[in-house]
Amino acid sequence: MPSTLVITRFLWPLPWPLVAKIVIAVLMLVASQFQYWSKLSSGSIFAPEFPRAIVILFNWAGGAILFLAVMQLLADVALTALWLAPGRTAPMAAEIRYAMAAIAIILAGVGVYNATRVPSLKDVRIEISGLPPQFEGYTLVQLTDLHISRLFATAWTSAVVDRTNALDVDLIVITGDVIDGSLAMRRANVEPLRDLRARDGVFMSPGNHEYFLGYQDWIRHFAEMGMHILANDHVVLQRRGGSLVLAGVTDSTAPATGMPPPDLAAALAGAPVGPPVILLDHQPGPARMAASRGVALQLSGHTHGGMLPGLDRLVAMGNSGFVSGRYTIDGMTLYVNNGTGIWPGFAMRLGRPAELTRITLHKKF
Incomplete structure (x- = not known):
């Protein structure tokens, strides 16, 4: 694990008293077990029930360890190459290690700040054949991966709702992973979502975290708050004689909790033929199947944009190559949102900013 590498290859060679190195090593090991402490605090690694400052501290420390481990690996490769070259080189100077630590600490701090701030507006224009x-210039806000939790609590949620409502859009869609915690834990934190307003309403499709954390309780609660749940279902949006079909599917993790798997055929059953279909699917992986069914636009989240350069390539591998932004697939547009929030177990963003995403629809000519 990264902490072991940092302790053995970075910390131990430093010219410090043994006691100091042992204390720092223990602190690193404690920080590296954030998910374990989270599970002890709530019964789930997805819901760390610590004060927000502690959650931020864990993420900062974990990020610093990760960045330091990467730099140490690169340094070891360089030192090995020098060792194999003619002549021997001196060990890495302590000053270089101090510089590495400073860079790691700063990067982690910036990454946590980027991950936890209220996101800025991102405008996206999408053309649909x-x-x-009647729907030319139609506007919608996509919220996804809010991960409302001790990290993204009531004040943060209120700020997101205020910014969203200020945009005065036609439609609000939420593509899953709204919460991290049970209804008993998060009831007060999600309450600001009740105030979301759009002319054609607020629609939600579930994400994997809803299934991990009490799906039926949450879906009932969201519906009571005024959200329209699209779980293998659709609605027809109408405007002065024109129509759009808005559909949503369940998440691929649903069967593991005894719930229905995603079923696009069921979601579109009975939908009128002709109007373009907008699909809400938390995970972008099945986008090619959606394209084959004639979907015009799929809106997804789940990937958090890959979070960090390099890590985004690994995330893409687990999501059929889709990780962030716009893709064209057999005539269908897939938009993968970086996320409004992020999982509090790894709250880190560098170069992959969170989004408050306003999408404007235009006809493709």
């Missing part, structure tokens, strides 16, 4: 003229 066959868009009815």
Whole structure:
């Protein structure tokens, strides 16, 4: 694990008293077990029940250890190459190690700040073939991966709701992973979502975290708050004689909790033929199947944009190559949102900013 590498290859060679190195090593080991402490605090690694400052501290420490481990690996490769070259080189100077530590600490701090701030507005223009003229310039906000928790609590949620409502859009869609915690834990934190307003309403499709943390309780609660749940279902949006189909599917993790798997055929059953279909699917992986069914636009989240350069390539591998932004697939547009929030177990963003995403629809000519 990264902490072991940092302790053995970075910390131990430093010219410090043994007691100091032991104390720092213990602190690193404690910080590296954040998910374990989270499970002890709530019964789930997805819901760390610590004060927000402690959650931020864990993420900062874990991020610093990760960045330091990467730098140490690169340094070891360089030192090995020098060792194999003619002549021997001196061990890495302590001053270089101090510089590495400072860089890691700063990067982690910036990464946590980027991950936890209220996201800025991102405007996205999407063109759709066959868009009815009545829906030209139609606006919607996509919220996804809010991960409302001790990290993204009531004040943060209120700020997101205020910014969203200020945009005065036609539609609000939420593509899953709204919460991290049970209804008993998060009831007060999600309450600001009740105030979301759009002319055609607020629609939600579930994400994997809803299934991990009490799906039925949460879905009932969200519906009571005024959200329209699209779980293998659709609605027809109408405007002055023009129509759009808005569909949503369940998450691929649903069967593990005894709930129905995603079923696009069921979601579109009975939908009118002709109007463009907008699909809410938390995970972007099945996008090619959606394209084959004639979906015009799929909105997804789940990946958090890959979070960090390099890590985004690993995330893409687990999501059929889709990780952030716009993709064109057999005539369908897939938009993968970086996320409004992020999982509090790894709250780190560098170069992959959170999004408050306003999408404007236009007809493709």
